Amino acid sequence: MTYQTYLFIFLSVHLSCLGCLESTIIPFQVQSDIDKLKIDFNSSNSDVADGGPIFTEKLKSWTEVNERRILFSHIISLYLKMFESIDTSKAHIRNVHEYLLAKKSNLANDYKKINDIMELAKLPTSDLKIQRKAINELSPLLQKLDSPTGRSERRRRQNPRGCKC
Numbered sequence: 001m002t003y004q005t006y007l008f009i010f011l012s013v014h015l016s017c018l019g020c021l022e023s024t025i026i027p028f029q030v031q032s033d034i035d036k037l038k039i040d041f042n043s044s045n046s047d048v049a050d051g052g053p054i055f056t057e058k059l060k061s062w063t064e065v066n067e068r069r070i071l072f073s074h075i076i077s078l079y080l081k082m083f084e085s086i087d088t089s090k091a092h093i094r095n096v097h098e099y100l101l102a103k104k105s106n107l108a109n110d111y112k113k114i115n116d117i118m119e120l121a122k123l124p125t126s127d128l129k130i131q132r133k134a135i136n137e138l139s140p141l142l143q144k145l146d147s148p149t150g151r152s153e154r155r156r157r158q159n160p161r162g163c164k165c
């Protein structure tokens with residue numbers, strides 16, 4: 001598959017769902033710009049469905065609003081990365097790009113959490129110094145695991161303010 005094919009799969013399947021994030025509707029202008037982008041990328045062609053969607057399946061296991069914000073912050077950063085290699089001289093493409101940039105900045109704190117995970121993924125676990133630190137932190141970590149932010153989690157569940165996700 002070409003890069004363009006990947007890109008229009010991304011766009012067609014998921015861009016229309018970014019508005020779900022805060023239970024808002026995508027602004028009309030942005031929706032119409034996305035529709036133009038879909039035409040640019042032939043994303044109504046049937047082959048777009050081949051192999052299934054990229055993100056939707058994953059979203060299913062991210063049910064809490066705050067969880068979803070973390071995943072969305074990563075997904076949006078992927079879109080922005082794709083836009084780096086798209087010609088943004090056309091107004092509708094530039095508008096969608098700007099909309100995504102705004103979403104990304106709304107999710108800045110969530111994106112920091114993604115960075116935490118990425119940094120941890122790079123941790124040299126065979127390094128003895130790291131191993132000593134890790135063993136030292138093991139007990140407090142396990143204690144936090146069993147009663148982390150339990151109270152605020154419960155409060156949020158009882159009072160899911162305005163979430164229609």
Ligand SMILES: *[C@@H]1O[C@H](CO)[C@@H](O)[C@H](O)[C@H]1NC(C)=O
Binds near residue numbers: 004005040041042
């Ligand atoms: C979309 O389809 C047109 C006509 O078949 C083709 O010329 C163009 O390269 C296609 N664009 C993409 C991004 O696949």
